[in-house]
Amino acid sequence: MTTVGYGDDHVEVGGHFPAPGDTAPSFSLTGREMNEVSLEDFAGQRKVLSIVPSIDTGTCATSTRKFNEQASRLENTVVLVVSADLPFAAGRFCGAEGLDNVLMLSTFRHHAEFVQAWGVDIQSGRPRGLCARAVIVLDEHNQVLHSELVDQIKNEPDYEAALSVL
Numbered sequence: 001m002t003t004v005g006y007g008d009d010h011v012e013v014g015g016h017f018p019a020p021g022d023t024a025p026s027f028s029l030t031g032r033e034m035n036e037v038s039l040e041d042f043a044g045q046r047k048v049l050s051i052v053p054s055i056d057t058g059t060c061a062t063s064t065r066k067f068n069e070q071a072s073r074l075e076n077t078v079v080l081v082v083s084a085d086l087p088f089a090a091g092r093f094c095g096a097e098g099l100d101n102v103l104m105l106s107t108f109r110h111h112a113e114f115v116q117a118w119g120v121d122i123q124s125g126r127p128r129g130l131c132a133r134a135v136i137v138l139d140e141h142n143q144v145l146h147s148e149l150v151d152q153i154k155n156e157p158d159y160e161a162a163l164s165v166l
Contacts, residue, residue: 004132005152006125013132017119017149024142025117029082029105032091037105039142046077046166047138051120053130053153055085055093055104060133063156064093064102070163071101076140077166080105082114084130107131119149127153135162 002017003010018024024039031037039047050067052060064081071079079102083090090104107114111129115121120132135157137146145165150157 001123002149004149005154006127007154009125011125011127011132011153012123013119013149014121014123015116015119017134018136018144018147020144020147022144024136024138024144027114027117028110029107029114030087030109031106032087032094032104034087036109037103042078042080044076044140046074046140047142048074048077048079048162048166049082049118049134049136049138050079050102050157051082051118051131051134051136053122053127053133054083055081055090059154059156061093061097063133063159064099065097066156066159068097068099068101070159074163074166078103082107082131084108084111133157137162137165 001014026039028038067079081102082105084107087106120134133150135148
């Protein structure tokens, strides 16, 4: 178990956080149309997983906008934004913001499996039950190229470090 900052406090984060060189664990998440989406659906593509607590926070919204902007410049790469938000909320956000280069995915049907397998399970404090903020970059074969568990939930990830491995 590790800890990350939550304002002046710290929260415990459980699960196995993937490290560079690891093979990414499989997942099943829910897409905007309430459809099941799996890691295998993106076979042969590079993947940027931007894992956020909730799209309804300023930092999560900012990081989603920034990854949306960068995604249009990336070859053979999909940007997946994963949160506990319902697909309806994520869809409204992307529609209102005009974001069409990221794919919003929800943990709401498979929360426990995802947060444990990907090491983003906030287990204490007020945000307990949400995902910790993280960025994980995978190659075409689901090998982890970059991983960052952001040390303070209110901070943005290191975009340059994440995207430079692509």
